[in-house]
Amino acid sequence: MSKITTGLVLGVALLATAGCAKKRDANTIPPAPSETGPVNPGEGDSDTVAAPINEQFRREVSSDTVHFAFDQYDIDPEARAILDSQAQWLNSHPNTRITIEGHCDERGTREYNLALGDRRANAAKNYLASRGISPARITTISYGKERPIALGSDDASWAQNRRAVTIVIS
Structure with missing residues (x-):
């Protein structure tokens, strides 16, 4: 009788712990910032409709994205040129x-990539601050490997995913 009782207790315990398994909550990944910011009134002539400010930013700077080497967060000469263009616009x-x-790319743990993404975003922020942009105007967020733009598992895809992207929010 004690074997049956022990078996039942173990079975109930197993079911109880299986029900407690942590499920991925869709809310744990922050939402993407809006691709379109508010319209910037007063710019351009009266014949043109003002474009959303983020679209204007993307049109007028050399790029809204800087890329990084594997496991790196330093600002190389190409990234400096892109960030200089962003600083001028800002x-x-x-x-x-x-x-x-x-x-980041898909390699590495989630925690490691969140930290590396944070270092990449802050490297871009610090560079813009060194070019006269107030750090109070700049927020950073790391998505780690959670939001790839290239889905392949090869060098070309990984290179596209190692990036810092500037989004105009207001």
Whole structure:
């Protein structure tokens, strides 16, 4: 009788712990910032409709994205040129705020990639600050490997996913 009781207790315990398994909550990954910011009134002539400010930013800078080498977060000469173009645009739009997203490729743990994405976003932020952009205008967020733009598991895809993206939010 004690073997049956022990078996039942173990079975109930197994079922109870299986029901407690942590499930991935869709809310654990922050939502993507809006691709379109508010319209910037007063810019352009009256014949043109003002484009959303983020679209204007993307049109007028050399790129909204800087890329990084594997396991790196340093700003190389190509990234400096892109960030210089962003700094120039931001200096001409002094009331505009941005978010810099840090991203990684799929290799490595989630925790490691979140930390690396944070270092990448902050490296871009610090570079823009060194070019005269107030750090108070810049927020950063790391998505780690959670939001790839290239889904392949090869060098070309990984290179596209190692990035920091500047998004104009206001």
